[in-house]
Amino acid sequence: MAIWSSWLNDVMPEVPGALLPVVEHAIRRAAQEFFARSKVWKTDRTITPQAGVPEYSLSPSIDMTPVQIMSAGRLDIYMTDEDMQRCFGTDWRTQTGDPKDLLQLSPASVRLFPIPSEDGAPITVSVAVIPSDSATGIPDEYAVRYRDGIAAGALARLMKSAKKPYTDEAKAAMYQGQFEAAIGQAISDRASGFGRARSRRPVGWH
Numbered sequence: 690m691a692i693w694s695s696w697l698n699d700v701m702p703e704v705p706g707a708l709l710p711v712v713e714h715a716i717r718r719a720a721q722e723f724f725a726r727s728k729v730w731k732t733d734r735t736i737t738p739q740a741g742v743p744e745y746s747l748s749p750s751i752d753m754t755p756v757q758i759m760s761a762g763r764l765d766i767y768m769t770d771e772d773m774q775r776c777f778g779t780d781w782r783t784q785t786g787d788p789k790d791l792l793q794l795s796p797a798s799v800r801l802f803p804i805p806s807e808d809g810a811p812i813t814v815s816v817a818v819i820p821s822d823s824a825t826g827i828p829d830e831y832a833v834r835y836r837d838g839i840a841a842g843a844l845a846r847l848m849k850s851a852k853k854p855y856t857d858e859a860k861a862a863m864y865q866g867q868f869e870a871a872i873g874q875a876i877s878d879r880a881s882g883f884g885r886a887r888s889r890r891p892v893g894w895h
Contacts, residue, residue, distance in 0.1 A: 690827070692825050693720075695832070696716045696843065697713075699836065700715075700716065700840055700843050700847070704848070704853075707847060711847070712843070715844075716843040718843075719843040719868070720820050720839050720842075721820055723842055723871070724756075724820070726872050727872050728817035729875040730817065731816060731817050732753070732815075733814065733815055734748070735812065736812050737808075737812070739805060740806060741806075743800050743804045743805075744798060744800045744801075745800075746797060747799070748797070754796075754820070755796035755816045756818060756819055759815045760815040761791045761813070762813050763789075763812075764791040765791070766793060767790060767791070768792075781802060781803075784802070785806045787803075787806070788803060788805055791814075796816065799814065835871060838872065839871075841865075841867035841868040842864070842865075842868035844861075848864065
């Protein structure tokens with residue numbers, strides 16, 4: 690685990706006079722935005738269909754906040770009630786059978802369609818996550834790969850602050866550009882399968 694303070698040597702020299710808690714908060718917020726937009730940090734949860742039970746929780750860890758379900762094994766994913774009605778009719782909520790689709794109720798909860806008519810085999814759900822507000826850092830594998838991008842995001846946030854010794858709109862814009870480029874690279878990593886390969890390492894849902 691790479692804790693937020695491990696970024697201080699990358700950030701503090703550029704923001705003289707910045708308070709340590711302010712800097713660590715900016716690093717956390719930059720990491721949250723980075724992973725929310727790139728969706729490169731993924732972890733797996735397993736749900737086991739039970740007869741007559743339509744909804745399931747993905748039970749996130751206290752250190753992670755789920756943002757989007759990326760895949761669900763053999764099931765197709767739908768995002769809204771309107772999508773379900775359009776595809777399966779207005780009575781879709783009462784239909785039963787072998788689940789073939791999944792509705793994301795929230796990033797941490799899902800509904801199977803149709804409602805399972807009998808107990809079924811486990812289904813692996815891949816979820817994109819970000820560090821939670823209480824997280825103290827991120828897994829080393831992501832910190833190594835995206836350290837500079839997250840540092841740039843933190844610096845952009847800090848330098849946009851009003852009336853601080855380190856306020857600098859020009860540098861903020863420069864670091865924001867570096868941050869955007871890092872997010873773009875992470876999205877490319879995910880699209881090429883790099884993110885999927887990295888997610889095989891357990892990352893601690895509780």
